[in-house]
Amino acid sequence: MKTLLLTEKDVKQLLTMDEVMEAVESAFKAKGLGHAQMPAKVYLFYKKYKGDLRAMPSYLEELDISAVKIVNVHPENRAKYGLPTVMAIIILVDPKNGAPMAIMGGTWATGMRTGAAGGIAAKYLAKKDSRVVGLVGAGAQARTQLMALLSLYKKLEEVRVWSLPDGTKEAFVAEMEPKYGDVAKIIAVESVKDAVEGADIVVTITPSRKPLVSNDWVEAGMHFNCIGADAPGKQELDPAILTRAKI
Template sequence: MQTLLLDGDAVDAHAETAAVIRAVEAAFAAAARDRAQMPAKSYVDLPQYNGDFRSMPAYLDTGEWDAAGLKWVNVHPDNPADHGLPTVLGTMIYSDPETAYPLAILDGASLTTKRTGAAAAVATDYLAVEDATSLGIVGAGVQSYTQLEAISEARSIEEVVVSDLDEARVTAFLERFGDEFDVREGSITEAGHCDVLSTVTPVDEPIVSLADVTGHTHVNAIGADAPGKHELADDLLEMATLVIDDYEQCTHSGEINVPWSRGVLEEADIHAEIGAVVVGEAAGRTPETGVTVFDSTGLAIQDVATAHVVYERALESGDGVPFDFFGGT
């Protein structure tokens, strides 16, 4: 057997958006049906380097296919300025569950952006109004691109409003999508008054309040991925129908982690995990539903599901660099 080495370009090429969305949805369903194993994300904090590592292993069985893997990922904010490297690097090891053979080693950063967009698309499909045509995005970094690409698979998005303090990033976003959508720069309030809003910032002081959204806006809260991060004001979280991706991760390091630690939010304020909504154990949007929020921390099962899509497509096309990992086995 051989192991495929798949770089960022290969991941981008083979992580076809609709296929990744289906795989991530299947992963959420597998978790809800107790057909997945996902130990808690572990952190290695490195304050001396202003960074950290995160270890994310998982196994899932969708009933049609099963898969296992481990993502080793980091966040080092000083990398671009000090070392000419991305803030987030990552390596995904995708393994055969039956033999444990490493089938592929993939670029984890590209994988992360693809599966994060897919998770938002799944949540949008179940929680946004059916006739949603507008998308607001707060934060025009790397994640914003896959938010639009994926969410436009779930709803017929026509208008896009992007808000960011960095004009260069806004300009790049407008240039990328200007031919496909009616896309413009706007304030946070203008973005929040869209049918769907995705927040993809690293802030630790809330920047979106209840007044910034409409009575039916669905919010994908993507940015919070560590304790202390907090994009949405407490009044918005308290009012919304709140759906989370994973109880342990969200209460520890998701969008709700700060109000949860202060006792502002409690068990009764959480509507459901997204997997329960996918399999019908909890309701999605109904005619009575107002503002909805999806707290997305990013799950290892999403990484494994996306790696499955990428590996199978790369294998079929003959892409990637094969090598004999164990020397003749």
């Protein structure tokens, strides 16, 4: 038996956002129809390091594909160690015998999958004529969230990005403007309020443990993709927003 090994570079060269969007939508459908096993992720909390590790198994029964992803979240990694906040590895397993078919870098795939999930949510829940996007956070996930939205909305008027005053929003604009400046004006803003007010789609992608987005800034018809609050103790939205929200 041979096990295929794929580096992060290999994965990044192979994946396109359109392909990932299609795969994620198909997986969501399988889950909704009861054709997928995806138990709740298992956490290890490294409290003294302010990080955690997660194990995420899955099995798509109709496609007969199974995998396990192991992924961390350590918000202080970049400042302390020069490492990404999120890193992952994926093991593809043969369901008929449990043999490892492939071991691959999962960091880029994680970013693309999560970006695609936001894109699929916007596809079905956001306004079809959405023109303004507000990004609360400017890390790696902001990039793939924008990629997914631009695969849906071929032309946006404006993308506003806010982050803490550490240079990340300026770096985001400097990187994204040459790539997507012809389809959207991409600007850094000074406050969360500036990013949110008047936006059609708001994406929150931070490790915050207290609300960043005030209910007072939210207008009827806004769509929210809340990516950062993915573990106990995390919070990005004023709870009053959730009492108003509809799906």
